[in-house]
Amino acid sequence: MRLDSSAFVADSDLIQALGNHAEPVACHQDRVLFRQGDAPSGVYILYKGEATLSMTSESGETLVASHAVDSSLLGLPGLIGNAPYTLTVVAQAGAHVGFVSRDKFTALMQSDPLLSLKILRVLAAEVRTARVALSQM
Numbered sequence: 001m002r003l004d005s006s007a008f009v010a011d012s013d014l015i016q017a018l019g020n021h022a023e024p025v026a027c028h029q030d031r032v033l034f035r036q037g038d039a040p041s042g043v044y045i046l047y048k049g050e051a052t053l054s055m056t057s058e059s060g061e062t063l064v065a066s067h068a069v070d071s072s073l074l075g076l077p078g079l080i081g082n083a084p085y086t087l088t089v090v091a092q093a094g095a096h097v098g099f100v101s102r103d104k105f106t107a108l109m110q111s112d113p114l115l116s117l118k119i120l121r122v123l124a125a126e127v128r129t130a131r132v133a134l135s136q137m
Contacts, residue, residue: 010073014118018045018073021108022098025091033074033089033097040078040085042101046070049095053087073122079105080123 010018022045025031033044036055048070055064064087068074078085079102091097100108109116 010071010122011118012071014073014115014122015045015047015071017108017112017115018043018100018105019047019098021104022100025097025099027091027093027095027097029093031091031093031095031097033091033099034078034085034087036086036088037084040075040082040102042099043076043079043105044074044089044091045098045100046072046074046091047096047098049092049097051089051091051095051097053089055087073119076119076123077126080119 025033025044027049033051034041046068051068051072051074053064053066053068053074054062057063068089074087074089075085077083109119
C-alpha cells in the first residue's frame with residue numbers, strides 16, 4: 001500500500017512555529033528517525049529532502065511503503081496518542097530534519113490553540129489518506 005505523501009505536510013506557519021523549538025538532526029547519511037513499535041519521544045520535521053516510511057507485519061511483510069516530502073511532520077499519531085510509532089521512518093542522506101521533544105511540543109500546543117487546530121488538520125489528512133489507500137486494496 002502506498003500513502004499520499006501530501007498527508008504529512010503541514011502549513012508554513014506550523015512548520016515555523018515547531019521549527020522555533022526544534023533541534024537539528026544530522027542526516028549526513030541515511031538515518032532512522034524512529035522505528036515501528038518505538039515509544040514516541042517527539043515529532044520530526046522534514047524541512048527539505050526525502051524520507052521513506054514503511055510498516056511491516058509481524059511476519060516481516062511490507063504493508064506500507066511511501067515517501068515523505070518537504071514540510072512533512074513525522075510521528076504525530078504516536079506522539080498525540082501516546083502510543084508506539086506505527087511506521088519506521090528513514091531520512092535520506094542530505095535531508096534537513098528537526099526534532100521537537102514531547103515536552104516542547106506539549107508546551108507549544110498548550111500555549112497556542114491555533115497551532116493545535118493545525119496539528120489536527122495534519123492528523124485528519126493522515127487518516128483520510130490511510131482510508132483511501134485501504135479502499136483501493
